[in-house]
Amino acid sequence: MDALVRKRRRAFVEERDCVACGCCMKICPKTAISIWHGIAAKVDPETCVGCGKCARECPASVIEIREVTV
Numbered sequence: 678m679d680a681l682v683r684k685r686r687r688a689f690v691e692e693r694d695c696v697a698c699g700c701c702m703k704i705c706p707k708t709a710i711s712i713w714h715g716i717a718a719k720v721d722p723e724t725c726v727g728c729g730k731c732a733r734e735c736p737a738s739v740i741e742i743r744e745v746t747v
């Protein structure tokens with residue numbers, strides 16, 4: 678029998694193009710985003726539920742919601 682495959686949606690940040698404005702961090706309902714050393718947004722993959730609010734808020738459009746297998 679095949680192993681059970683679960684899929685989840687998660688946010689990924691293109692860190693090179695992030696301007697560290699913090700808009701995503703403020704809007705995240707799960708407090709899953711922090712600004713790493715004032716340089717770029719980092720998403721906690723365990724906390725993120727993939728709702729997409731951060732991606733809609735990001736002025737630089739550097740957040741992508743992807744489906745991942747867990």
Ligand code: SF4
Nearest residue numbers: 705725726728729731
């Ligand atoms: S997708 Fe939702 S839960 Fe995940 S980091 Fe963005 S706002 Fe937070």
Ligand code: SF4
Nearest residue numbers: 695696698699701735
């Ligand atoms: S909203 Fe976009 S540009 Fe601003 S910190 Fe988050 S990922 Fe970076």
